[in-house]
Amino acid sequence: MILYSMPSSGNSYKVRLLLALLGHDKVPRSDVEYDSAALATAHREGRLPFGKAPVLMLEDGTALPESNAILCFLGEGTPFVPQDPVARAKMLSWMFWEQNQHEGVIAVRAALRNYAHRKPGATPERMSDLLTRGHALLQIMEDQLAQRDWLVGDSATLADLCLFAYTHSAGTLGGFDMDRFPAIRAWCARITTLPGYAALS
Template identity: 60%
Template sequence: MSDLTLYSMPSSGNSYKVRLLLALLGRDYCHVPCETQSAELKQAKAEGHLPLGKLPALHLGNGTILSESNAILWYLAAGSDWVPNDPLTQAQMLGWMFFEQNRHEPVVAVRASLNTYPHLKDEATPRVMAELLETGHALLQLMEDHMQGRAWFAGASASLADIALYAYTHTAGDRGGFEMARFPALNAWCARMAALPGYVGLWDHA
């Protein structure tokens, strides 16, 4: 019986990144799927399981509830190889994690959401979608340029930066309509991520 319970949205990259890290760490947990607009999501909110009103939320055995995907990653990875020991490399990792939430997710993930969820159809105007596509390609190019001659985003091995950025990048073509053929270094990096021992895909949740 695990002391971890994860409330997560199966189709969400923010939720997926937590499930991915748990799998890569080999950690057991109880998964409570709460898809967008589902009865399960409404129930989880009503019962106070999502104190910030959003997913994912990680419930610890002592009753503490952690919110915000990258904060959950930081907590789970403490003391593991997923957090570099070197302060400079650690800061670089955190920089990419901040980039992911502040710049990458609001564009790449949002376009995928507008392109995927029927209840958001009215927001997916041609102008909005075109602007998100242009901005998203520019952000992906920043990542592509950084990955020239590199295997991972921060340091010599995979870190939380890679998990955070992978969640929405690896589906940016299929779900967001971004032209991923432009970014061979990112595609190679995605392949390296998918080859990691313990890897699970977006839909391979417990």
Template identity: 65%
Template sequence: MRLYSMPSSGNSYKVRLLLALTGRACDLVDVEDASDAMARAKSAQALPFGKAPVLHLDDGRMLPESNAILNWLGEGTDFVPDDPFQRAQMLSWMFWEQNQHEGVIAVRASLRTYPSRAHLATPERMAELLARGHDLLGVMQTRLAEHDWLATDEVSLADICLYAYTHTAGSRGGFDMKRFPAVNAWIDRIAALPGYVGLDG
């Protein structure tokens, strides 16, 4: 398999992390934002939706969208619950990540990280994202204050999915992570999983 991956992106990182945790072999093609490699990948039609990550299977099929890739890679592993309702609980957190969490936590980090987006980082926008992000991290804090993992009693794709942008929410997004001790403990639990690799790993 070949993964077109944006090294600085949490969406690409979550796929790389699951590959590492499951010991799956995969060639990586780095396509950083606004790079020549990204332009070449788009020109070659290697990115169906115009963005990374995209997993190219050995038979030539292409699978875009990070959480769809996670679901495909997770089939038959311990990261996907056997029980149908628990799988649905896992998916609910993953839908929430893309519908709510990523659009705030990741966006605020991107406005602080990428020079090409700095002009969008108005004080009003950054304050709005900060307040909303703290609310969203509070949702995770409420769950994790009473459970080790987000969806079920075991680690699942939901945890891998939400870890990607949450673990850098403080350093890259400027969120006050001291307010969320249960989230921080959960971050440590994921980092201790066998096979773990970091964002730059």
């Protein structure tokens, strides 16, 4: 297997984090640059089927895109995927919500603040709207984590790992007010104590 990974991307980090937690951090990595011409070439050549990273290239030549699909593939049969059908479904609910709602606000605001050269359009109105929407999304996580240590069940699942990727830097990179969310901050700290944990680097 080879992981095509973008160093600064939370979506790529998710996969690197799961590999580290599984003790599979020897999977070779190929760093992908955030450069639209390079991405288009990689897409055309079949390395990045949807034109973005991460992609896990499997031994049979399959190029598997989408961070959360890669997590499901690598996580199946490990303690990070519950066996119970309802718990599995709840885990997937958080994962689809992460891609449909959370990433488009939390990660996008961070990108607009920190990578304006490659992500233009940070008008004051847009930044303010993203701040309000982001706080509402983080409140949904806070409400859940105020009642329990992990998003689903009694131990860390793929739902926690995928949401950690952009949430742990939502204050520093995204400018969200994390003082409002003590349960999220405690959950982030909890994740860093998992055996094998690797920080974004």
